[in-house]
Amino acid sequence: MSHKTVVVGGGVIGLSVAWRLARDHDVTLVDPTPARGASWVAGGMLAPVTEAWPGEEELLDLGGASLAQWPEFAADLGIDLQTSGTVVAAVDGADAAQLDIVADFLARQGRAVDRLSARELRRVEPVIGPGVRSGLLVPGDLAVDNRELLRRLTAAAYEAGVEFLREPVRAVGAGSVELAGGAVRCDLAVIAAGAWSSALHPGLTSAVRPVKGEILRLRARQGALPPPTHTIRALVESKPVYLVPRAGDELVVGATQYEAGFDDEVTAGGVRDLLTYAERVMPGIAEYGLTECSAGLRAGSRDNLPLIGELEPGVLVAAGHHRNGLLLAPITAAAVCAMAAGVAIPAVVRAAHPARLWQTTR
Numbered sequence: 526m527s528h529k530t531v532v533v534g535g536g537v538i539g540l541s542v543a544w545r546l547a548r549d550h551d552v553t554l555v556d557p558t559p560a561r562g563a564s565w566v567a568g569g570m571l572a573p574v575t576e577a578w579p580g581e582e583e584l585l586d587l588g589g590a591s592l593a594q595w596p597e598f599a600a601d602l603g604i605d606l607q608t609s610g611t612v613v614a615a616v617d618g619a620d621a622a623q624l625d626i627v628a629d630f631l632a633r634q635g636r637a638v639d640r641l642s643a644r645e646l647r648r649v650e651p652v653i654g655p656g657v658r659s660g661l662l663v664p665g666d667l668a669v670d671n672r673e674l675l676r677r678l679t680a681a682a683y684e685a686g687v688e689f690l691r692e693p694v695r696a697v698g699a700g701s702v703e704l705a706g707g708a709v710r711c712d713l714a715v716i717a718a719g720a721w722s723s724a725l726h727p728g729l730t731s732a733v734r735p736v737k738g739e740i741l742r743l744r745a746r747q748g749a750l751p752p753p754t755h756t757i758r759a760l761v762e763s764k765p766v767y768l769v770p771r772a773g774d775e776l777v778v779g780a781t782q783y784e785a786g787f788d789d790e791v792t793a794g795g796v797r798d799l800l801t802y803a804e805r806v807m808p809g810i811a812e813y814g815l816t817e818c819s820a821g822l823r824a825g826s827r828d829n830l831p832l833i834g835e836l837e838p839g840v841l842v843a844a845g846h847h848r849n850g851l852l853l854a855p856i857t858a859a860a861v862c863a864m865a866a867g868v869a870i871p872a873v874v875r876a877a878h879p880a881r882l883w884q885t886t887r
């Protein structure tokens with residue numbers, strides 16, 4: 526007989542988990558607004574290397590392992606990946622020094638990247654403006670259209686037999702998930718409610734917090750320079766900004782980062798900052814149409830690693846993916862399936878077990 530499993534939350538993580546689990550489980554996904562959340566807002570980079578920072582080696586290893594699973598994951602969903610890689614640009618001397626730190630760190634991790642002069646950088650990516658001083662070329666990073674991904678995951682989950690319940694969950698315990706109208710009984714519950722996960726189980730108290738991020742969508746108008754062919758990440762006087770090209774002459778520019786609780790309103794200052802930094806990197810952006818400004822809530826954890834593991838028998842968590850939820854979706858879904866089957870998970874995922882946070886939260 527098939528296991529009755531409830532997945533709480535239908536962002537990229539909950540949808541991926543539900544879709545993959547539905548091969549062996551009878552899955553219900555509960556979310557009042559599935560396929561939205563931070564996943565709808567995100568930039569779409571699958572970029573463990575250009576996210577890397579000294580001290581976050583475990584996150585780099587986890588991201589690298591998930592990146593390796595992305596081609597098969599994407600093929601199963603029939604979605605295209607952008608494979609041209611990332612260029613990283615530095616505007617002033619301090620920004621260039623920061624890139625040197627990252628390049629040295631990556632070299633020590635056995636992930637060498639190419640350092641480029643301003644001229645070499647513009648040869649690779651001609652939209653980059655004269656204010657950029659130097660950069661890096663990172664060939665392995667991928668990108669995906671996050672909204673197309675959510676559409677494909679939703680369709681794949683339906684096709685695999687996942688039942689969708691559009692209601693908020695109040696609490697999750699072993700054997701039952703509490704909704705306003707009563708409890709849903711289950712053999713296994715998976716908490717995948719992103720930034721909202723902490724309220725759902727005592728083992729997650731204070732473990733996940735919302736981290737606000739604003740992002741813009743622009744479109745090249747007639748006569749404007751076409752978008753870059755690579756993802757561009759830049760440091761502009763220590764302020765990070767990225768530009769991710771999409772099909773149809775679209776360009777995604779992100780992202781601000783604030784601790785602002787559950788406030789998800791776009792601010793004028795956030796939009797101004799993103800446009801100012803983006804224009805320093807790619808002056809031609811001033812000719813683009815601004816089609817959307819949005820904000821989302823990343824699920825931050827204290828050490829930037831996600832929380833993937835068992836909270837108590839019959840209750841798993843897959844949350845806290847912060848800036849990397851799209852990147853980490855394949856490995857998270859595979860790990861949840863392994864845990865549900867009682868199979869050992871790889872060491873790179875074991876580092877993300879929530880028990881590491883319990884000494885200080887309990």
Ligand SMILES: Cc1cc2nc3c(=O)[nH]c(=O)nc-3n(C[C@H](O)[C@H](O)[C@H](O)COP(=O)(O)OP(=O)(O)OC[C@H]3O[C@@H](n4cnc5c(N)ncnc54)[C@H](O)[C@@H]3O)c2cc1C
Pocket residue numbers: 533534535536537538539555556557558559560561562563564565566567568569570571692693694695717718719720721722737738739740779780781820821822823824843844845846847848849850851852853
């Ligand atoms: C501006 C921005 C840019 C980003 N760019 C990238 C990027 O380029 N690459 C990358 O890998 N990541 C990126 N991220 C991070 C990424 O978006 C997140 O890590 C990822 O979306 C997390 O997915 P999730 O499914 O855990 O959470 P979410 O997508 O937030 O989904 C959580 C779901 O839980 C539901 N929910 C909440 N409470 C309840 C409840 N009580 N009951 C039932 N359901 C509930 C919500 O309705 C929602 O649908 C970005 C994030 C932001 C904000």
